[in-house]
Amino acid sequence: MINEVKQDSFSESFIMAVEKAKQERTEQLVSHTMQVEGISSIQFYANSCQIKTSYRHYWSDPKGLSLVGIGCARAFEYEGDTGRFHFIKSQWETFVKKHSITMKAPARGPLLMGGFRFDSKASKQEEWQHFPSAALVLPQFLLTIDCEGCWLTINAVVGPDEENIYQRIIDLEEQRERLLQRKAHSLQSASALKAYDIKGEEWKEAVACAIDEMAQGPLQKIVLSRSILAQSSNGYDIPSVIQKLTEQQPNSYVFTIERQGDTFIGATPERLVKREENKFFADALAGTAGRGKTAYEDEQLGHALLNDKKNLREHAYVVQMLKDVFAEWCESTEVDPYPTLLKTKDVQHLYTPIKGEAKSSAHLFDAVEKLHPTPAMGGTPRRLAVERITELETHDRGWYSAPIGWVDGEGNGDFSVAIRSGLISGHDARLYAGCGIVSDSHPDSEYIETEMKFRPMLNALRGSR
Numbered sequence: 001m002i003n004e005v006k007q008d009s010f011s012e013s014f015i016m017a018v019e020k021a022k023q024e025r026t027e028q029l030v031s032h033t034m035q036v037e038g039i040s041s042i043q044f045y046a047n048s049c050q051i052k053t054s055y056r057h058y059w060s061d062p063k064g065l066s067l068v069g070i071g072c073a074r075a076f077e078y079e080g081d082t083g084r085f086h087f088i089k090s091q092w093e094t095f096v097k098k099h100s101i102t103m104k105a106p107a108r109g110p111l112l113m114g115g116f117r118f119d120s121k122a123s124k125q126e127e128w129q130h131f132p133s134a135a136l137v138l139p140q141f142l143l144t145i146d147c148e149g150c151w152l153t154i155n156a157v158v159g160p161d162e163e164n165i166y167q168r169i170i171d172l173e174e175q176r177e178r179l180l181q182r183k184a185h186s187l188q189s190a191s192a193l194k195a196y197d198i199k200g201e202e203w204k205e206a207v208a209c210a211i212d213e214m215a216q217g218p219l220q221k222i223v224l225s226r227s228i229l230a231q232s233s234n235g236y237d238i239p240s241v242i243q244k245l246t247e248q249q250p251n252s253y254v255f256t257i258e259r260q261g262d263t264f265i266g267a268t269p270e271r272l273v274k275r276e277e278n279k280f281f282a283d284a285l286a287g288t289a290g291r292g293k294t295a296y297e298d299e300q301l302g303h304a305l306l307n308d309k310k311n312l313r314e315h316a317y318v319v320q321m322l323k324d325v326f327a328e329w330c331e332s333t334e335v336d337p338y339p340t341l342l343k344t345k346d347v348q349h350l351y352t353p354i355k356g357e358a359k360s361s362a363h364l365f366d367a368v369e370k371l372h373p374t375p376a377m378g379g380t381p382r383r384l385a386v387e388r389i390t391e392l393e394t395h396d397r398g399w400y401s402a403p404i405g406w407v408d409g410e411g412n413g414d415f416s417v418a419i420r421s422g423l424i425s426g427h428d429a430r431l432y433a434g435c436g437i438v439s440d441s442h443p444d445s446e447y448i449e450t451e452m453k454f455r456p457m458l459n460a461l462r463g464s465r
């Protein structure tokens with residue numbers, strides 16, 4: 001990897017890499033990171049609308065890390081129905097080794113952003129056509145904002161037969177200047193948003209059917225989701241929607257994955273797994289109540305949730321699964337004995353974080369594969385629940401409730417599960433929300449729970465506060 005830190009040495013690094021590629025007859029990675037000032041992640045994203053590209057990624061976590069990836073220096077994609085996690089892992093490991101990638105700090109420098117489809121075996125519907133079974137991208141431009149500052153990385157892969165070198169450098173430098181322009185993005189709200197229920201009654205019937213099935217076993221829990229369609233006559237201004245989500249959902253991971261003009265976007269409160277060297281972190285987040293209108297009412301609702309048998313059962317399946325999986329590859333695991341509450345603007349959840357120290361060099365993608373889907377997204381037993389989801393749901397989940405996130409050149413990274421989300425294409429936004437169904441669930445109250453879970457996206461699309 002040719003990586004210079006001098007502020008304006010990108011063109012030198014690029015030329016050196018081309019020379020090396022010609023000498024060694026093999027491709028080279030140029031990755032150039034420099035500190036920048038005075039640009040916000042949303043401004044950067046908004047500026048990227050002037051650049052023609054099929055790939056845009058946004059990620060911000062509740063602790064203050066933001067990543068914006070624009071363009072694609074290399075795509076790692078897989079469309080098959082088995083082995084996708086292993087495929088992506090080995091391709092990225094080979095790439096990292098070949099280019100001797102090292103990081104200056106986690107998430108500053110070469111990293112992948114993207115994710116996976118919920119179920120690689122389920123048949124894909126038209127609306128998800130641009131979203132493969134696995135798709136992670138090394139962005140051409142990456143903005144990293146962390147607690148220490150703001151960095152811009154330019155990544156480019158050059159080959160031995162590279163031509164028009166100077167033109168490529170000029171183009172990249174011009175794009176960099178455009179991305180860093182400091183003019184405030186004027187926020188827009190989508191006017192006249194209309195939301196349509198899709199097959200709501202059918203969904204309740206599917207929930208009732210799952211409850212009946214549980215009486216006979218072996219199905220113990222299943223997460224069933226539904227979809228609604230929101231339409232706006234103006235279309236949507238994605239940077240404005242991101243801005244609303246970050247303002248309204250500070251306890252969530254705000255993300256977008258844009259591919260060929262379609263944008264998968266959301267604000268999820270649920271981490272799947274994070275790796276920091278040999279430490280792994282995961283969240284059990286399942287069991288839901290609404291928020292109160294007053295502090296007193298809110299506390300009452302939270303207290304009732306912490307003592308509600310049905311919600312505690314929904315939650316316990318997730319905690320048990322995380323414990324079992326962590327026990328396989330961690331030598332020590334820490335998990336609280338009782339759940340606490342995690343509150344977002346619209347709902348409160350039962351929450352149990354889990355932490356483990358890996359025995360040996362476990363890879364983040366191995367953890368993602370073992371954990372996905374947890375019983376907060378799929379059910380128990382896992383394989384049966386996923387099969388029944390395909391049969392009982394009437395829409396294609398696509399990337400909803402699937403692992404999305406980032407991984408860097410040293411294997412550190414963070415994946416969440418893409419809930420409280422929707423797929424925007426032109427004037428249409430398809431939103432998704434699901435609920436953990438157990439034997440003492442009631443279709444009508446689960447329906448109300450999905451209505452609460454649609455609110456974060458509906459409010460952000462409307463631009464309301």
Ligand SMILES: C=C(O[C@H]1C=CC=C(C(=O)O)[C@@H]1O)C(=O)O
Nearest residue numbers: 286287288376419433434435436
């Ligand atoms: C599947 C979703 O939520 C999951 C995460 C937290 C709480 C859940 C619940 O209480 O049912 C769900 O398991 C969704 O928001 O679409």
Ligand SMILES: [Mg+2]
Nearest residue numbers: 287288435436
């Ligand atoms: Mg629930």
